[in-house]
Amino acid sequence: MHESVLDTAERIKRLEVQGARNVAIAAIKAIEEGAKRSKAKKKQALLKELSEAKTVLFASRETEPLMRNAIRYILYAVEKSDEGSVRELVDVVSQVSSQFLGDLERSKEKIAEVGSKRVSNGSKVLTHCHSSTVTNLLRKAKDEGKSFEVVCTESRPVFQGRITAKEMLDAGIETTLIVDSAVRYFMNEVDLVVVGADAITSEGNIINKIGTSMVALAAKEARTPLYVVSELLKFDPATIQGNYEIIEERNSSEVWADPPSGLTIRNPAFDVTRREFIHGIICEEGIISPHSINELITRKYPWIFEVT
Ligand code: RUB
Numbered sequence: 001m002h003e004s005v006l007d008t009a010e011r012i013k014r015l016e017v018q019g020a021r022n023v024a025i026a027a028i029k030a031i032e033e034g035a036k037r038s039k040a041k042k043k044q045a046l047l048k049e050l051s052e053a054k055t056v057l058f059a060s061r062e063t064e065p066l067m068r069n070a071i072r073y074i075l076y077a078v079e080k081s082d083e084g085s086v087r088e089l090v091d092v093v094s095q096v097s098s099q100f101l102g103d104l105e106r107s108k109e110k111i112a113e114v115g116s117k118r119v120s121n122g123s124k125v126l127t128h129c130h131s132s133t134v135t136n137l138l139r140k141a142k143d144e145g146k147s148f149e150v151v152c153t154e155s156r157p158v159f160q161g162r163i164t165a166k167e168m169l170d171a172g173i174e175t176t177l178i179v180d181s182a183v184r185y186f187m188n189e190v191d192l193v194v195v196g197a198d199a200i201t202s203e204g205n206i207i208n209k210i211g212t213s214m215v216a217l218a219a220k221e222a223r224t225p226l227y228v229v230s231e232l233l234k235f236d237p238a239t240i241q242g243n244y245e246i247i248e249e250r251n252s253s254e255v256w257a258d259p260p261s262g263l264t265i266r267n268p269a270f271d272v273t274r275r276e277f278i279h280g281i282i283c284e285e286g287i288i289s290p291h292s293i294n295e296l297i298t299r300k301y302p303w304i305f306e307v308t
Helices: 003-013 020-036 043-060 065-080 086-118 132-143 160-170 180-187 212-221 237-241 290-300
Strands: 124-127 149-153 174-178 192-195 206-209 226-229 270-273 280-283 286-288
Touching (some): 003 020, 020 043, 020 065, 020 086, 020 132, 043 065, 065 237, 086 132, 086 226, 086 280, 086 286, 124 132, 132 192, 132 226, 149 160, 174 180, 180 212, 192 212, 206 212, 212 226, 212 270, 280 290, 286 290
Parallel strands (some): 124 149, 226 280
Antiparallel strands (some): 280 286
16 A cells, blocks of 8 residues: 555544545545555556555544545446556546545535625624634635624644634634633624534434534524534435444543543544534535435435445
8 A cells, every 4th residue: 555545544543634624635635646656457456455545544534424435436436437457547536536626625615605694794603623614614704804703612622723713813803712611601692603514414413523512502502503514425325324423532642641540531523413403504505404415415416325
């Protein structure tokens, strides 16, 4: 396996690359690079290498269906291709990768275009963790000339909220950082909550950074609308077959590097927010109800069920 794949998997594991979209983009590029550097002479050998790369990348973070959907899509295209030579098949990898990355970029822009309309002038918007899709939407609202404030949670244990805060400040948006446990305290002042997603299940539930479901509870109690901002390709097709989304549990040292002996520390990276807490999913098809997710996926991305 080419070292670019191993290196990318390590960077994803260490959170040097974070957020579902960035993880998927890095994995797609690693697969393409791995294919280009392959010394395989036959299709079967190339497919074996790509499949090994897939296993390594999938294991780098367990709760990332966007990455899984992307890699499966690319490998499926190679498997089904009529091209004979390895060189031609590597071209297929490149073409399909660019197409997927292009679609992701277009989805991100469409999401920002739709979602920025929900950011009102003079409002306060709360977000949790760091979602590049959310920050892109907020930047778009700012570019449209709206004046609003953003409240970011720290997002313990590894403080991705600081990345959000820096991006918002760079965009010239008035920004406040709060500890995660202060969400209810500030919720009465907030007009809108926007969060990203790592996974969308067939029931229309979403999986995002640990704490999102508590933010959603607080939002519901305060009657503040909460929108999930996500590409539809974060849908996990395995959930329709009854499988639960696996929630990654990270190293306890992220929570406390030098704990007293005998202490149990748990560090799940994500939690599940049920659909009844979600006002709508802002996706490339517009603002949709979480209830319509299966219908929409079947219409727009039917291949998702074939490539699993
Ligand atoms: C990041 C996180 C983000 C989603 C969506 O968690 O939960 O909200 O991944 O991000 P982590 P994006 O930092 O553990 O990866 O919109 O960029 O795909």
